[in-house]
Amino acid sequence: MNIPSGLRYTKDHEWAKIEGTTATIGITEFAVSQLGDITLVEMPKVGAEIKAGQAIGTIESVKAVSDMYAPLSGKVLEINAELDNAPEQVNDSPYESGWMFKLHMSKPAEAEGLMDASSYAKHLETLDH
Amino acid sequence: MNETLRRTPIYEELKARGGKMVPFAGYEMPVQFEGIIAEHTAVRTKAGVFDVSHMCEFWLEGKGALEYAHRLVTNDVLGLEDGQVCYTPMCLQSGGIVDDLLVYRYGQEKILLVVNAANHDKDLLHVQKHAGSVKVTDRSYETGQLALQGPLAMEILAQVTGGKYSDLGSFRFIEGEVAGHPCIVSRTGYTGEDGYEIYCPNESLLPVFQAIMKVGEPLGCRPIGLGARDTLRLEAKLCLYGNDIDETTTPLEAALSWTVKLEAGDFLGRDALVKQKEAGVPRKLVGFEMCERAIARHGYPVVPAGAGPDAAPIATIASGSPSPTVGKNIGLVYLPTAMSKIGSEFDVVIRGKTARAKVIKTPFYKRP
Structure with a gap:
């Protein structure tokens, strides 16, 4: 299971790449392996103010619908519009071209509360899969 | 995992091939292998093998078996030839659908009904209830079934069997052998593709599966899970019991009137369906x-x-x-x-x- 170091992770299997006050958000390879073929991603709108832990979108695979939670609080700067036509990029490349949206963090300190790669790897080991 | 769930005879083989197992109709069945879309596409373009051993087999035997089968279902079993199969709903007196099934006509005194696993108990009760002197035998738990589906299905089975079943017509079946094991080979399926459904005793399921995969795998044939089975059947508009039809829906409402032969003699639910047809659905x-x-x-x-x-x-x-x-x-x-x-x-x-x-x-x- 690929868990890039340098990213921060949530127990709900989102990742965040922190650059200054900007966070790029996506879902982990583990999440993708659980969901299967992703066919539709519904993301928050650009400009929306979101709060950490809030359900802010949905990810649909052929068989299932899952909620996406905000890992951090802030204002949505940009969404990955490519996913509208090519949602399979989340399957193919969850940490690169499958990114979902970018956030201007309103509480940058929240990022410190997320897991690093090794803690997330340990978290995965505790799950029954 | 719930210990009361059943496993088919090729559970271990499918798990080893990457099958992601989920509870389904009392069994642990693979929902997917490499991915639903890839599996779906394999069946549309090449071929796939499904373990459908959860499906249930009821045999009707003895004098009156044919007439009884005809009375149980809405389609015209009397009008079939021996060796023919038909798809049909089975109705309550109300016209509501108890289940949808395949009826295999062996002859006057021998009929095979293949019903949905989720409905096993209620179907068996329903079939026994009206049986009279016709003998009803449930062989669901001793019978395995594979579906080999896709444009290459015929070629693959021909290579496995020396071409024995290439001439078998659509909705026809025959008792024979696959890889030296006794099987019922049926030209039927649930995908919208050409293909076969192959029934065999439990102990033969693994060798038959392996023989098909040995020939099929180099040609692009793969094991297929329930996820792709569902998307394939939906594209072909084949009903899924519990989703599209149930005891509150009639075959006429379900656009299955092609399976309802009101002129072919009496059957359970006929009166209700005649009335509904006159009144309009x-x-x-x-x-x-x-x-x-x-x-x-x-x-x-x-x-x-x-x-x-x-x-x-x-x-x-x-x-x-x-x-x-x-x-x-x-x-x-x-x-x-x-x-x-x-x-x-x-x-x-x-x-x-x-x-x-x-x-x-x-x-x-x-x-x-």
Whole structure:
């Protein structure tokens, strides 16, 4: 299971790449392996103010619908519009071209509360899969 | 995992091949292997093998077996030839559907019914209840079944068996051998593709599966899970019991009138269906596609177009899914007859918002 170091992770299997006050958000390879073929991603709108832990979108695979939670609080700067036509990029490349949206963090300190790669790897080991 | 779940004779083999096991109809069955879309595409373009050993086999034997089978179901079993199979609903007196099944006509005194695993107990009771002197034997738990489906299915089985079943016509069956094991080979399926359904004793299932994969794998044949089985059957507009049909729906409402032979003699539910046909059906199962980027799924409410998400629902989605072959989000729904014409629009309520859908022609996919 690929868990890039340098990213921060949530127990709900989102990742965040922190650059200054900007966070790029996506879902982990583990999440993708659980969901299967992703066919539709519904993301928050650009400009929306979101709060950490809030359900802010949905990810649909052929068989299932899952909620996406905000890992951090802030204002949505940009969404990955490519996913509208090519949602399979989340399957193919969850940490690169499958990114979902970018956030201007309103509480940058929240990022410190997320897991690093090794803690997330340990978290995965505790799950029954 | 729940210890009371059954496993088919090739559970270990399928798990070793990457099958992701889930509970289904009392069994642990593979929902997918490499991925639903890849498996779906393999069946449409090459071939796939499904373990469908959960399906249930009831045998009717003795004097009157043929007449009894005819009385149990809506289709014309008396009109079949020996060696022919038909798809048919089996109804209550109310006209509601107890199950949909395949009827195999061996002869006057021998009939095989193949029913859905989820309905095993109630179907057995139903079949026994009206049987009289006809002997009913349940061989569900000693019989395995594989479905080999796809454009290469014929070629693969021909290579395994020396061409024995290439001449078998559609909806025909024969008792024979595959890889030296006794099998019933049936030219039927649940995918919209050409192919076979192969029944054998439990102990033969693994060697038969391995013989098919040995020939098939180099040609692109793969094991297929329940996920792709569902998307394949939906594209071909084949009903799924519990989603599209149940005891509250009739075959006429479900657009299965081609399986209801009112002129072929009496059967359970006939009176109710005659009445419904005369009065006209109040609702019809139709196919639809989503006009917006949204997926309608089983159970989602349906409201009139433009009525808003809080309007009183006029229906709920029966089946809905992305269609890998067609590339649209499709589904089936019972709409009031007046709103069921091709091109009619309605809204599906998805997480508190509406998304537009329209009625289109079915099947969504027809093999070239």
